[in-house]
Structures are given as C-alpha cells and as structure tokens.
Amino acid sequence: MKVYIGKDKFDMAQKAADMAADKIREAIAARGEARIIVATGASQFEFLEALVKEPGIDWTKVTGFHLDEYVGIPVTHKASFRGYMRERFVAKTPQPMKVFNEVNGEAADQEAEIARLEALLRVAPIDVACVGIGENGHLAFNDPPADFDTNRAYLVVPLDHKCRMQQVGEGWFPTVDDVPTHAFSMSIKQIMWSKSIVCTCPDTRKADAVKGAVEGPITNMLPSSILQMHPDCGMFLDPASAAKLTGSY
Numbered sequence: 001m002k003v004y005i006g007k008d009k010f011d012m013a014q015k016a017a018d019m020a021a022d023k024i025r026e027a028i029a030a031r032g033e034a035r036i037i038v039a040t041g042a043s044q045f046e047f048l049e050a051l052v053k054e055p056g057i058d059w060t061k062v063t064g065f066h067l068d069e070y071v072g073i074p075v076t077h078k079a080s081f082r083g084y085m086r087e088r089f090v091a092k093t094p095q096p097m098k099v100f101n102e103v104n105g106e107a108a109d110q111e112a113e114i115a116r117l118e119a120l121l122r123v124a125p126i127d128v129a130c131v132g133i134g135e136n137g138h139l140a141f142n143d144p145p146a147d148f149d150t151n152r153a154y155l156v157v158p159l160d161h162k163c164r165m166q167q168v169g170e171g172w173f174p175t176v177d178d179v180p181t182h183a184f185s186m187s188i189k190q191i192m193w194s195k196s197i198v199c200t201c202p203d204t205r206k207a208d209a210v211k212g213a214v215e216g217p218i219t220n221m222l223p224s225s226i227l228q229m230h231p232d233c234g235m236f237l238d239p240a241s242a243a244k245l246t247g248s249y
Contacts, residue, residue: 001233003214003249009202009238013046016130016200016236020047021054023128023196024062033061033098037129037186037194038089039140040066040081042170044132045088047200047236051130052092059093065121067131067140067191069105070180071156079172080105103154103184110156113184118153121190129194133201136162137209137222141185146223153190158182169205188226197233199224204240211244 006012020036027034038048066085075082082102090100101120107113136143143160164179173179191197201210213224214235220226227233242249 001214001228001230001235003235003237003242003245003247005237005239005242005249007239009240010046012202012236012238013050013200016047016198016234017050017054019196019234019236020051020128020130020198021057023198024054024057027127028058028061033063033124034127035063035065035124037065037067037126037131037191038085039131039200040068040084040088041132043200043202043206044130046202047130048089048092052089052094057094059095059097061098062093063098064090064100065117065126065186066100066103068183068185069103071105071110071182071184072180073105079167105184110184114152114154114156121153126194128196128198129191130198130200131191133199133206133209133213133224134163135166135205135209136160137212137224138163139188139191139224139226141183142188142223144221144223146188146220148188148220148223148226150187151189152187154184154186156182157185188223192226192230195232197227197230198236199227199233200236201241202238204243206241207244210235210237210241214245215247 024034069081073080143163164176167179212222218225
C-alpha cells in the first residue's frame with residue numbers, strides 16, 4: 001500500500017483519478033479494453049468528477065461494475081447506488097461506456113442475481129478497483145466481521161448499526177429505521193483480485209478507520225485493513241482523514 005495525502009479533498013481526488021486513469025489507459029493499450037470497479041458514496045464525489053475529465057481514455061472500451069446496492073431499494077430512490085452511478089458517472093463519461101453492469105437490488109431471486117454478476121466478472125480480470133472506506137472500516141458493504149475467505153463474487157450481507165448511521169449522517173435517509181438492513185456487496189476476495197486498487201477516503205469522520213486500515217493489524221474487524229496485503233494499492237487521503245496517522249507519508 002502506498003499512501004498519498006493531498007493538500008485538500010480536491011487535490012486528493014485528482015491524484016486518485018490520475019492513478020485510476022493511468023491503469024485504464026494501460027489496460028486499453030495492452031489488451032484493447034479495460035475492466036473497472038467503481039464505488040459510490042459521498043467520499044467519491046470529487047474523485048468521479050475528476051476521473052471522467054481525465055484525457056486519453058476511450059470509454060467505449062471500458063466495462064464497469066459497481067461494488068454494492070441496497071436490497072429492495074428502487075433505482076428512483078436518492079440512496080440507490082444504481083441511480084448514483086447513472087447520474088454521477090455513466091452519464092458523464094465523454095463517450096458511452098462499453099457496458100456498465102449494475103447490481104439489481106430489487107432482484108426477486110438474489111442467488112440468480114449473484115450468479116449473473118459473477119459470470120460477468122469472471123470473463124476477465126479487473127484492471128482497477130476504485131473503492132472507499134466506511135466509518136466502521138468496511139470495504140464495499142463488508143461490515144465487521146467481514147468474510148475474508150469466500151470466493152463468491154458478491155454476497156448479501158447485513159449492515160451494522162454504525163454503517164446504517166453513516167448513511168443517515170450523509171443525508172441519504174432521514175432516520176436509521178429507513179436504512180435497509182441488508183445489501184448486495186462485492187466480496188473482499190473479489191476486490192483484492194483486482195490488478196490495482198485506488199482507495200479514496202476524505203473527511204475527519206474517517207480518520208479512525210483510516211488509521212486502522214493503514215497502520216493497524218490486518219483483521220476482519222476492520223475489513224479495509226486487508227488492503228495492506230495488495231501489491232498495487234494507492235490510498236488517497238486528505239489532511240482530515242490522515243490526521244491520526246503517525247507514520248511519514
């Protein structure tokens with residue numbers, strides 16, 4: 001893991017977008033296509049805005065996946081990650097993407113939806129996963145204690161109280177009772193199988209999770225700590241989220 005601390009969240013986002021864009025361009029140059037994973041949430045606003053403005057990316061050769069989606073949330077709900085991706089990413093690339101594979105949180109058959117997504121993912125490796133870290137240290141919606149061992153591409157997982165409160169704090173839901181209790185989430189192993197990982201994590205409220213992810217022990221009680229094991233992971237922080245780190249970066 002390499003840690004980059006930007007001057008502010010915009011500088012952080014631009015540095016993260018630069019790395020992600022480099023990986024996308026390299027994949028297209030080498031194989032004629034790139035396959036990426038994209039995260040949602042408030043922490044990704046500036047990063048996605050910067051990524052779609054990166055020069056020299058032929059988006060018609062890019063296949064995308066997103067990390068997670070609430071169970072039972074319609075795409076019209078303001079918290080829907082399908083809706084978020086359509087509005088903040090897919091609609092803003094300079095050319096239409098080759099395909100963006102959505103997680104259907106309303107799927108009547110959850111196992112069939114997982115099998116569908118897994119088949120799409122396993123066609124070829126993921127070139128770069130663009131992810132964030134939750135206030136509870138989660139990676140995607142893999143809340144603690146996360147399953148580090150499953151080989152499944154996606155899981156239906158329960159959301160813990162701290163995770164659900166984060167969604168209220170970010171303004172996606174009015175009360176914790178309105179937040180779904182379960183979500184589809186890409187598994188930890190599937191994320192870690194990506195050739196490169198770009199993790200973007202701003203904000204003071206993430207400082208404890210960032211310290212654990214970067215400097216703490218690797219434990220499923222702080223799922224993002226597993227990123228320490230990845231051979232090509234960039235951790236992009238702003239001064240607020242990096243405030244509790246003690247190392248030199």
